[in-house]
Each structure stands twice: as structure tokens, then as C-alpha cells.
Amino acid sequence: MAAQFGRLRKGAVNTTVAAVVVAALAASQAPGVTTDDAGRKVTTGTQPSPDTPAENSATGNSPYYTDLPPLKSPNPSPTTGTPVTQGTSEAGIPATVLDAYKKAANALQESKPGCNLPWELLAAIGKVESGQARGGRVDANGNTLSKILGPQLNGNGFASISDTDGGAYDGDSSYDRAVGPMQFIPSTWEWAGRDGNGDGKKDPNNVYDAALAAGHYLCRFGWDLSTKGDLDSAILSYNNSQDYLNLVLRWLEYYRKGTHEIPDGTGTLPSDRSDDTAGASPTPTTPGSPATPTTPSSPSTPKPGGGDGGSTSPKPTPPPSTTPPATPTPTPTDTVHHLEDAGTAKLSAMAGDAFTEKITARAETKAGKAVPKVRIRFAIIGATDAAFSTGEKYATVLTNSIGEAVAPALKAGENTGEFVVRTTVVGRTVSGLDYTATVTERAADTLARTGEDALTCTPGGEFADQVEVKATYKGAVADKVAATATLIKSADDATENDKGPYFKDADGKPVRTLTGLTTDAKGLLKLPKLYADDTTGTFLLRINTAGGATLTVELKVAAADTSPSPTPSEPASGTDSASPSPGA
Incomplete structure (x- = not known):
């Protein structure tokens, strides 16, 4: 059919x-x-x-x-x-x-x-x-x-x-x-x-x-x-x-x-x-070799004889004239001599974020003239989980009327450090361009408590409220940001305290520094429960994040007030009553 x-x-x-x-x-x-x-x-x-x-x-x-x-x-x-x-x-x-x-x-x-x-x-x-x-x-x-x-x-x-x-x-x-x-x-x-x-x-x-x-x-x-x-x-x-x-x-x-x-x-x-x-063949094909040209045979010599009584030797037929193949018109790709950067700014982004700058390369002839309609290939090189916004490690873009190709936006992964985006011309062997991109760790520039209640505890007890903070970066939620919490000696001495409130490790032993903390998708970080030893006083908890955000939280440990409540005073014995005496 x-x-x-x-x-x-x-x-x-x-x-x-x-x-x-x-x-x-x-x-x-x-x-x-x-x-x-x-x-x-x-x-x-x-x-x-x-x-x-x-x-x-x-x-x-x-x-x-x-x-x-x-x-x-x-x-x-x-x-x-x-x-x-x-x-x-x-x-x-x-x-x-x-x-x-x-x-x-x-x-x-x-x-x-x-x-x-x-x-x-x-x-x-x-x-x-x-x-x-x-x-x-x-x-x-x-x-x-x-x-x-x-x-x-x-x-x-x-x-x-x-x-x-x-x-x-x-x-x-x-x-x-x-x-x-x-x-x-x-x-x-x-x-x-x-x-x-x-x-x-x-x-x-x-x-x-x-x-x-x-x-x-x-x-x-x-x-x-x-x-x-x-x-x-x-x-x-x-x-x-x-x-x-x-x-x-x-x-x-x-x-x-x-x-x-x-x-x-x-x-x-x-x-x-x-x-x-x-003339294409529907059968599987492999690149063929050019046919060997055939050597023309020499013309045979005619025998003597002819109408004029003499011998004539016909002139050899000249070979058919061949027109040399026309030189193919160069494609735009054939005219590219080099690539130039077209004003790409510094490429840097925080882990998980999109790069705000895009890579722009321009294809030029030897004389520096822009070449439109050329395929430019952008390839991410190196041990990185960064990718283009398409989700791919490669992208091919056609140059526009002024010879420029703009790569899709880059999106940083979770791996920090540098990687390279290599730019080349598809179908043409010319020097490419390497762009270095840097991925920095996730950061926060501000920390704030989510509650306002005072954090208090009695000696040997536990704090009723857990400390919760919210991290932001330039006003936006700072998610997956690394943080450290330490109970410090004083505002001027950030070394770990050896007394006062503490956290507990997996074995129930006191610890006063927590590492490996991370904010959640909403930028929130809720610390484990805090406990108090027998020392009373005012203590400080300091939370630091990547990016320099710092918050110091005040903790108070005080004995419960056990004194009885005051009662109304009785009139002293023998004191005149304020009320008039009967019969007065």
C-alpha cells in the first residue's frame, strides 16, 4: 500500500x-x-x-x-x-x-x-x-x-x-x-x-x-x-x-x-x-571510494585506401570538453575566522540559583566582520552539576544578524567551585572561547527569631521553647544555608562555654556546639531542645551562617521564686478602731 x-x-x-x-x-x-x-x-x-x-x-x-x-x-x-x-x-x-x-x-x-x-x-x-x-x-x-x-x-x-x-x-x-x-x-x-x-x-x-x-x-x-x-x-x-x-x-x-x-x-x-x-539508494550505505578513471584506448590506425587512391589518417576525435566543477559558494560557517566575547560579565552564582549573566559570543571573519546564521556550541566542562536552563550540559545557538549567540541561562547546582563553559563553532575548526563560572555556597545575610518570648529555665530543668530563626539573603528566603550554633562565654568571647545551658547529643550527653545545621526550604532553622545545669545566670547562644549572618540569643537560668505571697496586715493589739464605738 x-x-x-x-x-x-x-x-x-x-x-x-x-x-x-x-x-x-x-x-x-x-x-x-x-x-x-x-x-x-x-x-x-x-x-x-x-x-x-x-x-x-x-x-x-x-x-x-x-x-x-x-x-x-x-x-x-x-x-x-x-x-x-x-x-x-x-x-x-x-x-x-x-x-x-x-x-x-x-x-x-x-x-x-x-x-x-x-x-x-x-x-x-x-x-x-x-x-x-x-x-x-x-x-x-x-x-x-x-x-x-x-x-x-x-x-x-x-x-x-x-x-x-x-x-x-x-x-x-x-x-x-x-x-x-x-x-x-x-x-x-x-x-x-x-x-x-x-x-x-x-x-x-x-x-x-x-x-x-x-x-x-x-x-x-x-x-x-x-x-x-x-x-x-x-x-x-x-x-x-x-x-x-x-x-x-x-x-x-x-x-x-x-x-x-x-x-x-x-x-x-x-x-x-x-x-x-x-539517485540515493535505500540500502545500507558506507562511504565509497572514487572510481578509478578509465584510460582511453589509443585510436587504431586505418588501413591504406580510399576514394582518392591515397591513404588518409582520420584525425583523432578530441575528448569531450569538461567544465571544471564550480567552486561552491562558502557557507557562513566557512567564513568564520574566530570567536570574540560580546561583553559577558563575571559569571558567579550561589548554589542552586540561576546565574544573572548570560554568555554571549560573536562569530567574526578574519577582518572582524560579524557572521550571522552560524551554529555556536556551548559546552559545560568540568566536575560540576551546573546545567543550562534546558537541563542539558550542551546548547547550540544560531548567531543573530549581528553575529552574536546568547547561551541559555546557566543554573548552578549544589557543587561549589569553578567550572568552564567552552564555546566553539559547529562545523569549523577555529579557536574557541573558555568562560570561567564560579558557584559559591548558599548564604544568608540576616537572621531573626521567629518568636519574641523570653527564654528562661530553672537550674537542672529544660527550656520550654525551642529556638527558631529565619534566614534571608537580600530580603529573599535563604534555603539550605549551612549554620552553626554555639553557647558562648560572653558577647566579646565567642569560645564555647563550659557551664550553663546545653544541648544533648544522640547519647544524651551535654554538647554546647552544633554543626552541620541547615535551613529548610522556607529559610527556617529550629534548634533542638535546650537544657540547664545547676548554674544560674544569663547566658548567650550565638548562631552563625555562611554569608556572615549572625544572631545572639539571650538565655536565663534562675531559681524558682518560693517566697509566700504577702497577706493583708492585721490591726495591732490595743490600737483604736477606726469604727466609732457603740453608743458614742
């Missing part, structure tokens, strides 16, 4: 049949996909700019399979063990490939639940990119039985993307090629690659690794794939083509209606590709 529709699309039908086909396809359009007055598929929603460079996509806008899904899904779907027929093979997904899609979607549901990535979307892209890894020709670990490589992206009918990996992934040291079942170009795989099967490697030729990488790629930028606009944007970022978007949406809708598992290696191989006219 898919192959037949592919041939119909090529025009080998009459007008009446074509009209029937267009009507049938329109009836099975995915949501949001419509046809215009000419029967072309169109869609709406947020999309990348039409002039987005090919290298700014997962596949480099490489060719893809254009076979359409069947008009109907099997109903009911075949059960496991059902003999594979043309119909069930066309609708089914090879077992290992299907498992990879579902595991990747489950992993994204945990790490990026707001993305709402359906596994059917990975299946749709996998179908269009590689025909589900060539019909499921993978081993039990998910490795493709042979490498799946796209054509050389040399500008001859395709985008021109010079080699970025030294042939490490695609075996081509001249130009990049899309690699693996999800067809990543090497420069994208370098930052998007993932280990999906837990073998410690990130291999674009492994369907588990490739599926997980595709999921993360589609979920970047905080996209919510349950919304039409974000779904379209994510698909177009994979391959910036309106036809590609429409086709993926068709397969997505088809798989959502129901599909089933089939044995590995029994899937239907696609037959039609978007680059059919360019």
Missing part, C-alpha cells in the same frame, strides 16, 4: 485517479493537517524559520522515506505469534525497536514529565528516517546489523555540511552524513547522544541510544508535545521541511490508532525517498 501511494505521488496516474488519491489522503489526515485548494498538505503552528540552516537540525535536513501509512490499522491488531504477512508487517514495529521507543518515552516521562513525549512520535520519526532500523535489522542489544548512513551532505542536491567528527561516526572525513536509525548528523549527536541501554556507550547505531537521544532532542526548550504548536516545532527542528512535518504527523496518528509487535528483521522496507531524483 505504501509503495503504491509513493508511485502515485510520482505522477504515473491520470487526473481522475490522482483526485481520488488526494481525497483519500485528506480523509486520513492527522489532526491539524489540512489540504489547500491545490491538494497540498499544509499545517499551522509554531515553526522554525524557513531560512534555518540545515545543520541546525537533528538530521541536517537529510533525505527521508516518504512512504505513507496504510489507510487503516489492523483491527483487531494481530496477537503475538501471528504469521507475518504483508499487511501485518507494514503495520507492525519490530520487537527490539518498539521496546527502545517505549523505554525512551518512559525515561523522558520521569526526567522531563512536562514534555509529554508519546512513544508513537519516536516510532513515527523512526519510520520516516530509517524504516524502523531497516525493518528491525538489529541484534538483541539494539545494534543495527550494518551502519545506516545518509548521503554525503556535500551541497550536491543536499545541504553542505563539512565534516565535524573526523569521520568518527559516519566514516567520512570530508562531509557529514546522517547516522543510525534516527539519522543524527555527527555534530548533533556529539551533544545529544545518550546511553539508552546502559552499556556505558553512546552509539548512534544503537536503537536504544538513538531513541533516547531523539526523545531528549524533541523535549528540549521546555516544549510540551501535547500542544499542537510545540509538537510542530519539535518535529520541524528534527528536519525543517513542511512535507516532513505532515508525513510524521500522519505516521504518529496511524500508530496512535493501534500497532503491534513483529519479530525483528521482518518489517517492511520503505521504497520511496525524498531524494529519489538524486
Whole structure:
């Protein structure tokens, strides 16, 4: 069915049949996909700019399979063990490939639940990119039985993307090629690659690794794939083509209606590709060697004779003239000579906070002219848990009209110290820029008690109220800030007191210094109960935090007042009464 529709699309039908086909396809359009007055598929929603460079996509806008899904899904779907027929093979997904899609979607549901990535979307892209890894020709670990490589992206009918990996992934040291079942170009795989099967490697030729990488790629930028606009944007970022978007949406809708598992290696191989006219082969390819030119044979010498009674030697036919290939027009990337910092301020943030400054780099020619539409890659280097606001360690940004690329905001993790953000040009070997970023410990600049009651206790007793304080930094809640509490000798002597109030350790023994304290998410710190020994007097508790905030709390230990309450005085004996005597 898919192959037949592919041939119909090529025009080998009459007008009446074509009209029937267009009507049938329109009836099975995915949501949001419509046809215009000419029967072309169109869609709406947020999309990348039409002039987005090919290298700014997962596949480099490489060719893809254009076979359409069947008009109907099997109903009911075949059960496991059902003999594979043309119909069930066309609708089914090879077992290992299907498992990879579902595991990747489950992993994204945990790490990026707001993305709402359906596994059917990975299946749709996998179908269009590689025909589900060539019909499921993978081993039990998910490795493709042979490498799946796209054509050389040399500008001859395709985008021109010079080699970025030294042939490490695609075996081509001249130009990049899309690699693996999800067809990543090497420069994208370098930052998007993932280990999906837990073998410690990130291999674009492994369907588990490739599926997980595709999921993360589609979920970047905080996209919510349950919304039409974000779904379209994510698909177009994979391959910036309106036809590609429409086709993926068709397969997505088809798989959502129901599909089933089939044995590995029994899937239907696609037959039609978007680059059919360019002579691409649908079979696995490896970089070829240029053909050895054929040496022309010497012309034979004719025998004597001829109409004029003499011998003539015909002039050798000159070889056909060949026009030297035109020098390809340099891409913007080819003109980049160096990167310059574009006014990035000092990069410093407290643990857990976002950096207020962003890294801005400018691509320039040798003459210092800005170069727009160049991909700049930002990579976080070093032992740090800091990340970009996207949650990733890498980010690729296109330079704007003045040649500047602004990296996503950095967010500090909990590890303090320095790390480096390295800035390079994708597809061009030029010196990059290193930016040093510093993460400082969480701090507070103010401490205050949350209560106002006096803290008192009798000798040998316990304080009724626990000390609770709130930490802030520049007026905002200071959470997870380290603190220390010490019962000190005096306001001028911060050494630990050896008498008076105390805390208890786990064994019930007195301690007068507590370390390792931390404020909670609301900036609150509640100290353990305080106890008093037999010493009376006024004592001081000092609380210090990272950042310099200090608070001194007064504690009083005094004996209970046991004197009786005064009673009204009796008149002294023999004292005249104030009342008049009777009979007076």
C-alpha cells in the first residue's frame, strides 16, 4: 500500500485517479493537517524559520522515506505469534525497536514529565528516517546489523555540511552524513547522544541510544508535545521541511490508532525517498571510494585506401570538453575566522540559583566582520552539576544578524567551585572561547527569631521553647544555608562555654556546639531542645551562617521564686478602731 501511494505521488496516474488519491489522503489526515485548494498538505503552528540552516537540525535536513501509512490499522491488531504477512508487517514495529521507543518515552516521562513525549512520535520519526532500523535489522542489544548512513551532505542536491567528527561516526572525513536509525548528523549527536541501554556507550547505531537521544532532542526548550504548536516545532527542528512535518504527523496518528509487535528483521522496507531524483539508494550505505578513471584506448590506425587512391589518417576525435566543477559558494560557517566575547560579565552564582549573566559570543571573519546564521556550541566542562536552563550540559545557538549567540541561562547546582563553559563553532575548526563560572555556597545575610518570648529555665530543668530563626539573603528566603550554633562565654568571647545551658547529643550527653545545621526550604532553622545545669545566670547562644549572618540569643537560668505571697496586715493589739464605738 505504501509503495503504491509513493508511485502515485510520482505522477504515473491520470487526473481522475490522482483526485481520488488526494481525497483519500485528506480523509486520513492527522489532526491539524489540512489540504489547500491545490491538494497540498499544509499545517499551522509554531515553526522554525524557513531560512534555518540545515545543520541546525537533528538530521541536517537529510533525505527521508516518504512512504505513507496504510489507510487503516489492523483491527483487531494481530496477537503475538501471528504469521507475518504483508499487511501485518507494514503495520507492525519490530520487537527490539518498539521496546527502545517505549523505554525512551518512559525515561523522558520521569526526567522531563512536562514534555509529554508519546512513544508513537519516536516510532513515527523512526519510520520516516530509517524504516524502523531497516525493518528491525538489529541484534538483541539494539545494534543495527550494518551502519545506516545518509548521503554525503556535500551541497550536491543536499545541504553542505563539512565534516565535524573526523569521520568518527559516519566514516567520512570530508562531509557529514546522517547516522543510525534516527539519522543524527555527527555534530548533533556529539551533544545529544545518550546511553539508552546502559552499556556505558553512546552509539548512534544503537536503537536504544538513538531513541533516547531523539526523545531528549524533541523535549528540549521546555516544549510540551501535547500542544499542537510545540509538537510542530519539535518535529520541524528534527528536519525543517513542511512535507516532513505532515508525513510524521500522519505516521504518529496511524500508530496512535493501534500497532503491534513483529519479530525483528521482518518489517517492511520503505521504497520511496525524498531524494529519489538524486539517485540515493535505500540500502545500507558506507562511504565509497572514487572510481578509478578509465584510460582511453589509443585510436587504431586505418588501413591504406580510399576514394582518392591515397591513404588518409582520420584525425583523432578530441575528448569531450569538461567544465571544471564550480567552486561552491562558502557557507557562513566557512567564513568564520574566530570567536570574540560580546561583553559577558563575571559569571558567579550561589548554589542552586540561576546565574544573572548570560554568555554571549560573536562569530567574526578574519577582518572582524560579524557572521550571522552560524551554529555556536556551548559546552559545560568540568566536575560540576551546573546545567543550562534546558537541563542539558550542551546548547547550540544560531548567531543573530549581528553575529552574536546568547547561551541559555546557566543554573548552578549544589557543587561549589569553578567550572568552564567552552564555546566553539559547529562545523569549523577555529579557536574557541573558555568562560570561567564560579558557584559559591548558599548564604544568608540576616537572621531573626521567629518568636519574641523570653527564654528562661530553672537550674537542672529544660527550656520550654525551642529556638527558631529565619534566614534571608537580600530580603529573599535563604534555603539550605549551612549554620552553626554555639553557647558562648560572653558577647566579646565567642569560645564555647563550659557551664550553663546545653544541648544533648544522640547519647544524651551535654554538647554546647552544633554543626552541620541547615535551613529548610522556607529559610527556617529550629534548634533542638535546650537544657540547664545547676548554674544560674544569663547566658548567650550565638548562631552563625555562611554569608556572615549572625544572631545572639539571650538565655536565663534562675531559681524558682518560693517566697509566700504577702497577706493583708492585721490591726495591732490595743490600737483604736477606726469604727466609732457603740453608743458614742
